[in-house]
Amino acid sequence: SQQGEEDPQALSIQEGENATMNCSYKTSINNxxxxxxxxxxxxxxxxxxxxxxxxxxxxxxxxxxxxSKKSSSLLITASRxxxxxxxxxxxxxxxxxxxxxxxxxxxxxRP
Amino acid sequence: xxxxxxxxxxxxxxxxxxLSLECTVEGTSNPNLYWYRxxxxxxxxxLFYSVGIGQISSEVPQNLSASRPQDRQFILSSKKLLLSDSxxxxxxxxxxxxxxxxxxxxxxxxxxxxxxx
Numbered sequence: 737s738q739q740g741e742e743d744p745q746a747l748s749i750q751e752g753e754n755a756t757m758n759c760s761y762k763t764s765i766n767n768x769x770x771x772x773x774x775x776x777x778x779x780x781x782x783x784x785x786x787x788x789x790x791x792x793x794x795x796x797x798x799x800x801x802x803x804s805k806k807s808s809s810l811l812i813t814a815s816r817x818x819x820x821x822x823x824x825x826x827x828x829x830x831x832x833x834x835x836x837x838x839x840x841x842x843x844x845x846r847p
Numbered sequence: 848x849x850x851x852x853x854x855x856x857x858x859x860x861x862x863x864x865x866l867s868l869e870c871t872v873e874g875t876s877n878p879n880l881y882w883y884r885x886x887x888x889x890x891x892x893x894l895f896y897s898v899g900i901g902q903i904s905s906e907v908p909q910n911l912s913a914s915r916p917q918d919r920q921f922i923l924s925s926k927k928l929l930l931s932d933s934x935x936x937x938x939x940x941x942x943x944x945x946x947x948x949x950x951x952x953x954x955x956x957x958x959x960x961x962x963x964x
Contacts, residue, residue, distance in 0.1 A: 769952065778853075778937055778955030779891075824890060828950070834906075835953065837890040 742825060742841040750846050755812040757841040759825030760805075768801055768808050769826045769835065779824065782810075817847045849874035853938050853956035860963055866911075866925040868959050870938030873919065878940040880921040881953065882913055885935040897921060933963045 743758045759768070767786045771779040785792045785801045785808065792799045798811040812819055822840040850873045860866060872878050879898050883891040893906045895913035903913050910929060914922045921938060936959045943951035 767950065771953075776935075776958070776960070778939075778957045779953070781952035781954070784952060834893055839888070839890040842888075 742823070742838045744841060745839070746842045746844070748844040748846065749815055751815060751817055753815055755815050755819070755843055755845070757810045757823050757843070759808045759810070759838055761808075761825075761827050762806065763829065765803075765827045765829045767828055768799075769828070770797075770799060770808075770810050771824045771826060771837075773822045773824065773840070775821070782823075812843075815843075815845045817845050819843060820845045849940075849954065851938060851940055851954055851956040853936075853959055855959060856957065857960045858962070860928050860961065862930055862963055863927045866923070866928050866932070866961070868923040868936055868938075868961075870921040870923075870956055871919055872921075872940045875919070875940070875942065877918060878942065880915065881939040881941070882921065882923050883937045883939060885937060885958075887934075891937065895923070928963045930963050933961055935960050 741760050747755060749755050765787055767784055769784045770782045772782050773779045783792055783794050783797055783799050785799050787803055790801060796813045801808045808825060810823060820843060822842045824837050824840045826835040826837045828835050853870050881896045882894040884894055885891050894911060895903055895905055897903050897915045900915055900918055903915060911923060911925050938956045939953040941951050941953050
């Protein structure tokens with residue numbers, strides 16, 4: 737089964753609002769990454785947070801990680817129509833060479 | 848800067864026909880290369896990865912195969928396509944060996960949409 741599961745599966749917001757997406761995982765990890773995918777395109781890396789970090793920022797993105805709850809959240813502030821995309825979390829751990837991707841959250845930002 | 852190219856962008860093939868998808872990376876040496884498949888509305892499934900020329904590791908036993916004839920070239924093939932092979936195929940590279948893949952981002956190509964009819 738998937739290591740990471742995003743919630744919600746789909747999210748529709750108005751431009752200017754904040755968007756929050758959550759990712760839950762099952763086993764211990766070394767880091768967690770978030771990726772973005774525009775429709776019909778490849779994935780683009782957004783941010784990587786290590787297991788010993790609790791929060792990380794990059795521009796309008798804020799990622800939190802709670803290893804005790806095995807969960808992470810991605811917050812996009814002041815959303816824009818151009819933020820419309822699918823967002824995936826991916827987890828990695830020492831015992832495995834694979835990055836395991838969740839099934840993604842589809843975000844629609846209405847202008 | 849590094850770039851990754853995949854082609855073709857879309858492909859429609861009949862069941863039983865062969866397949867060859869190509870991926871090349873520019874601007875880096877000895878990249879670690881990956882083939883992923885994405886079903887509609889789903890996450891990514893790792894199919895193959897390679898740490899060097901001629902070195903291929905398979906994740907999912909199926910009728911697909913991969914080859915790495917040159918350092919920056921990765922090819923996904925099939926002798927006879929099945930309907931279940933339809934999907935979005937993504938090539939990716941990283942600078943970190945797969946056993947430490949979690950330390951480094953993956954860089955993806957724009958994918959090939961394969962429809963098997």
